[in-house]
Amino acid sequence: xxxxxxxxxxxxxxxxxxxxxxxxxxxxxxxxxxxxxxxxxxxxxxxxxxxxxxxxxxxxxxxxxxxxxxxxxxxxxxxxxxxxxxxxxxxxxxxxxxxxxxxxxxxxxxxxxxxxxxxxxxxxxxxxxxxxxxxxxxxxxxxxxxxxxxxxxxxxxxxxxxxxxxxxxxxxxxxxxxxxxxxxxxxxxxxxxxxxxxxxxxxxxxxxxxxxxxxxxxxxxxxxxxxxxxxxxxxxxxxxxxxxxxxxxxxxxxxxxxxxxxxxxxxxxxxxxxxxxxxxxxxxxxxx
Amino acid sequence: xxxxxxxxxxxxxxxxxxxxxxxxxxxxxxxxxxxxxxxxxxxxxxxxxxxxxxxxxxxxxxxxxxxxxxxxxxxxxxxxxxxxxxxxxxxxxxxxxxxxxxxxxxxxxxxxxxxxxxxxxxxxxxxxxxxxxxxxxxxxxxxxxxxxxxxxxxxxxxxxxxxxxxxxxxxxxxxxxxxxxxxxxxxxxxxxxxxxxxxxxxxxxxxxxxxxxxxxxxxxxxxxxxxxxxxxxxxxxxxxxxxxxxxxxxxxxxxxxxxxxxxxxxxxxxxxxxxxxxxxxxxxxxxxxxxxxxxxxxxxxxxxxxxxxxxxxxxxxxxxxxxxxxxxxxxxxxxxxxxxxxxxxxxxxxxxxxxx
Numbered sequence: 334x335x336x337x338x339x340x341x342x343x344x345x346x347x348x349x350x351x352x353x354x355x356x357x358x359x360x361x362x363x364x365x366x367x368x369x370x371x372x373x374x375x376x377x378x379x380x381x382x383x384x385x386x387x388x389x390x391x392x393x394x395x396x397x398x399x400x401x402x403x404x405x406x407x408x409x410x411x412x413x414x415x416x417x418x419x420x421x422x423x424x425x426x427x428x429x430x431x432x433x434x435x436x437x438x439x440x441x442x443x444x445x446x447x448x449x450x451x452x453x454x455x456x457x458x459x460x461x462x463x464x465x466x467x468x469x470x471x472x473x474x475x476x477x478x479x480x481x482x483x484x485x486x487x488x489x490x491x492x493x494x495x496x497x498x499x500x501x502x503x504x505x506x507x508x509x510x511x512x513x514x515x516x517x518x519x520x521x522x523x524x525x526x527x528x529x530x531x532x533x534x535x536x537x538x539x540x541x542x543x544x545x546x547x548x549x550x551x552x553x554x555x556x557x558x559x560x561x562x563x564x565x566x567x568x569x570x571x572x573x574x575x576x577x578x579x580x581x582x583x584x585x586x587x588x589x590x591x592x593x594x595x596x597x598x599x600x601x602x603x604x605x606x607x608x609x610x611x612x613x614x615x616x617x618x619x620x621x
Numbered sequence: 622x623x624x625x626x627x628x629x630x631x632x633x634x635x636x637x638x639x640x641x642x643x644x645x646x647x648x649x650x651x652x653x654x655x656x657x658x659x660x661x662x663x664x665x666x667x668x669x670x671x672x673x674x675x676x677x678x679x680x681x682x683x684x685x686x687x688x689x690x691x692x693x694x695x696x697x698x699x700x701x702x703x704x705x706x707x708x709x710x711x712x713x714x715x716x717x718x719x720x721x722x723x724x725x726x727x728x729x730x731x732x733x734x735x736x737x738x739x740x741x742x743x744x745x746x747x748x749x750x751x752x753x754x755x756x757x758x759x760x761x762x763x764x765x766x767x768x769x770x771x772x773x774x775x776x777x778x779x780x781x782x783x784x785x786x787x788x789x790x791x792x793x794x795x796x797x798x799x800x801x802x803x804x805x806x807x808x809x810x811x812x813x814x815x816x817x818x819x820x821x822x823x824x825x826x827x828x829x830x831x832x833x834x835x836x837x838x839x840x841x842x843x844x845x846x847x848x849x850x851x852x853x854x855x856x857x858x859x860x861x862x863x864x865x866x867x868x869x870x871x872x873x874x875x876x877x878x879x880x881x882x883x884x885x886x887x888x889x890x891x892x893x894x895x896x897x898x899x900x901x902x903x904x905x906x907x908x909x910x911x912x913x914x915x916x917x918x919x920x921x922x923x924x925x926x927x928x929x930x931x932x933x934x935x936x937x938x939x940x941x942x943x944x945x946x947x948x949x950x951x952x953x954x955x956x957x958x959x960x961x962x963x964x965x966x967x968x969x970x971x972x973x974x975x976x977x
Contacts, residue, residue: 393870428872440863445885454881455871505871 340412341368342512342545343392348406350387353399361387363569365406369545369562371512376548376560376577378592380609384569389515389549391416393427411512429459432506436518438498442490448474448501449486452508459509473504476541478534496527503534510542517549532559554596557581565589587617632889635967642963648956652949656764660723663758664737664744668919669721671743671753676702676934679748679942687713691744702938712742748942750929756942760949763921768953770837770906771899777841778898779891782848783884789849790856791879801853804846812843816905820914829920836915840905848894855890859883889968896961900954907950923950 350362362384369375379385390396392408392415408415415426435441443451452470456463463469467486474482477500490498499519506514516535520528532555539546548560556563556577563581564574565588573586584590591609636642655662673696680691690711694704718737725731738744746757789797807815819839859865860883868878903923909915910924918925923946930943 395866395869424872424874426872427870431870433867433870435863435867437863441867443864443868443882443886445888446882454873458872502867505867509871 342371344368344409346407349404351402351404360569372543374546374560376556376563379566383566385549385566389517431513432511434502434516434519437522456508473508477504513545515547553593645956645959656768659761662735663761665755665758667759667762667921674753677745677749678704680745689714712738759921763923766922771902774837774840774902775895775899778844779848781845786849786852787856790853807846840902893965900957
């Protein structure tokens with residue numbers, strides 16, 4: 334059980350982000366607050382456009398501005414407000430303390446550099462103490478389950494499969510020993526068997542390095558057995574949060590119930606997959 | 622398991638393995654070799670006059686008992702430049718004779734030339750011009766100007782275009798607007814008039830070295846806008862790739878991302894652009910010199926030599942050898958275009974033209 338008095342690893346309070354265009358203002362994230370303890374795993378679940386990725390990207394101030402505008406809120410990482418930190422100081426956090434793994438591994442790696450170069454670059458920046466970057470890099474590649482790390486070190490991204498590329502991305506995140514790993518839909522672009530392997534890998538990494546993981550996903554199926562806590566976002570707002578088992582067992586918000594119902598179950602023989610009936614949902618929400 | 626060769630090492634090999642690429646590289650290699658060793662290859666200096674041998678036709682070569690020799694000519698009618706070979710009279714070509722002093726690569730003092738004949742006889746491989754200068758020698762010295770101006774010009778304009786376009790595309794905002802409006806302004810004005818106006822804006826009394834620099838700067842000033850626009854577009858599209866975000870969240874500084882992550886992705890484009898725009902600089906220099914506001918006498922450049930071929934007498938008497946600089950420009954420009962097309966075929970298969 335986490336110590337309630339300790340400073341949380343990550344604390345987001347009342348975060349609101351707008352996308353401003355000439356015609357209109359979109360409230361992508363609206364008054365979101367949550368916190369994460371060191372070593373915990375939090376899953377943010379929601380459909381496309383619910384604001385989950387925007388929330389994740391805003392932690393390291395990755396959103397292009399304009400059009401994105403942070404209207405209000407604070408993001409404390411180990412007690413430091415990342416949103417007001419000068420750019421230069423923020424770079425120390427990016428990669429060094431907070432690492433990202435993105436959805437599309439094929440575009441996340443620079444096509445003109447070898448895997449070794451890209452790993453070394455990250456280490457040169459955040460691990461100046463390392464004597465032998467090559468050895469450390471190959472060790473990291475081994476840790477993420479790459480069978481021939483020597484060859485992978487010399488490869489270019491286009492020579493690797495999607496699963497391998499995502500493993501390299503995770504290795505890049507690992508070599509700097511960050512405190513928090515933000516995985517933004519890390520398995521969406523991969524096929525199902527690889528998805529399971531990548532999730533298993535993330536689980537192992539968390540227990541071995543005591544790293545916290547913030548998992549962004551639209552799939553409730555991934556959350557069970559992976560995250561300690563879950564946070565459901567809908568139209569820029571958090572509609573429900575709590576321990577994963579409790580939320581899955583008895584979802585309170587109609588949207589969460591609808592989302593869980595969408596996950597197909599093994600052995601079920603239905604003609605059609607369940608989808609969310611938004612008209613019914615809106616009616617339910619307006620009543621409460 | 623067989624190792625897959627790295628992507629980039631293949632470009633050179635692929636260009637050489639294609640007939641068109643190999644041909645273009647061979648021609649350009651030969652031309653640049655000639656330009657580099659011009660003082661050694663040329664039997665005479667670019668300004669060496671001989672008023673008794675004006676409009677001398679190319680000397681024909683014969684084989685004699687003493688070795689390779691040139692025929693000697695006499696001028697039957699000096700007003701018409703009617704040269705006739707004197708039967709039975711030849712001058713043997715001497716290899717590596719001592720001639721007028723020069724500095725090889727501008728550094729090493731030297732007096733040896735590749736070939737020559739015993740003075741006062743002369744060898745004119747490509748004839749002589751209106752004041753008896755050797756066209757072959759001037760063609761070689763002119764190559765130094767005409768071939769280097771393309772390389773230097775493209776380096777400057779691509780450099781400026783890369784910095785301006787790259788920053789505009791990556792950072793956007795007001796800088797983007799300023800750069801793009803400036804390029805539009807430059808592109809809206811017809812090139813040749815702008816060229817003439819710019820050249821006219823500077824004093825005409827310059828040394829040949831200064832004029833050379835001025836021409837390079839003027840040509841680059843006109844050339845950077847196109848490069849900047851394309852680089853900006855590429856930078857914008859690369860900026861949207863996730864690997865740029867990945868580089869940002871690794872904690873890299875914007876400059877490092879720009880130089881180490883975006884620039885190498887632009888390298889292939891820059892290579893193609895350079896090969897395809899060098900001809901523009903060679904033609905630009907030729908045009909300026911042809912109009913008399915480029916390289917000045919007694920220096921030699923291909924455009925300047927062509928300007929002298931405008932004289933009525935050249936056309937009336939069919940002194941075809943004075944038009945050889947035009948052929949040299951044509952061959953150089955064609956070779957660069959061929960190289961650029963081949964590079965594009967190799968690097969960017971989407972735009973493949975025709976067969977290999």
